Amino acid sequence: QEQLVESGGGLVQAGGSVRLSCLVSGGTFNRLAMGWFRQAPGTEREFVAAIDWNGSSTDYADSVKDRFTITRDNAKQTAYLQLNRLKFEDTAVYYCAGSYWGSDLRRPGTYAAWGQGTQVTVSS
Numbered sequence: 001q002e003q004l005v006e007s008g009g010g011l012v013q014a015g016g017s018v019r020l021s022c023l024v025s026g027g028t029f030n031r032l033a034m035g036w037f038r039q040a041p042g043t044e045r046e047f048v049a050a051i052d053w054n055g056s057s058t059d060y061a062d063s064v065k066d067r068f069t070i071t072r073d074n075a076k077q078t079a080y081l082q083l084n085r086l087k088f089e090d091t092a093v094y095y096c097a098g099s100y101w102g103s104d105l106r107r108p109g110t111y112a113a114w115g116q117g118t119q120v121t122v123s124s
Contacts, residue, residue, distance in 0.1 A: 001026050001113075002025070002026045002027035002098055002112075003024070003025045003026050003113075004023070004098060004113055004114060004115035005022070005025075005116070006020060006021065006022050006094065006095065006115040006117060007020070007021050007023070007118060008118060009094060009118030009119045009120045009121075010119075010120070010121070011123060012120070012121070012122055013086075013123050014086060014088055014122055014124050015085060016122075017082070017083060017084045017085075017086065018086070018120060019080055019081070019082045019083070020080065020081040020082075020083065020094055020118060020120070021078055021079070021080055022034065022036075022078060022079040022081075022096030022115055023076075023077060023078050024077045024098060024113075025077065027098070029074060029077040029098075030053060030054070030074040031053055031100060032053060032099065032100060032113075033050060033052050033053055033099045033100070033105055034050065034051050034070070034072060034079040034096060034097070034098055034099075035049065035051075035096070035098075035099065035105050035106075035110075035111060036048040036049045036050070036070060036079075036081045036094060036095070036097075037094070037095045037108060038090075038092035038094045038095065038120075039092055039093050039095070039117075040091060040093075043092075045095070045108055046061065047061050047106040047107075047108075048061055048064055048068065048081070048094070049061065049064065049068055049069075049070040049081060050105035050106065051070045051071070051079065052102055052105075053102065054074070055071065055072050055074075058070050059106065063089075064083075064090075067083070067085045067086075068081060068082060068083050068084065069081070069082040069084075079096055081094065083120065086120075087122060088122050088123075088124040089122075090120065090122050091120060091121050092119075092120060093118065093119050093120075094118050094119075094120055095114055095115055095116075096114075097111035097113060097114045097115070098111060098112070098113040099112060099113075
């Protein structure tokens with residue numbers, strides 16, 4: 001059973017940067033595709049970014065493309081999300097998730113393992 005723990009959230013000014021980490025224990029990390037999602041109050045959880053098991057393929061929501069970068073370090077069993085040029089509308093709880101399925105990674109239902117979330121608040 002995989003356990004995912006996010007860290008790195010906090011309060012940041014608009015235009016600033018922050019890096020989120022997702023440490024995975026249990027399971028087989030180097031077989032997991034990893035995704036990041038976010039949820040703001042009153043909204044549905046939305047896809048942010050995904051990366052395949054070895055980092056050779058990434059995917060981004062249009063709203064974050066060219067600002068956010070997803071990476072992974074299989075030796076450290078950790079996935080990362082670098083958030084740059086943050087905007088007020090990026091404020092949300094950010095969740096990482098893991099899936100042994102390599103496709104349909106934009107859909108939350110693809111993922112069986114989820115972290116507890118980390119808050120990112122962007123001040124305008």
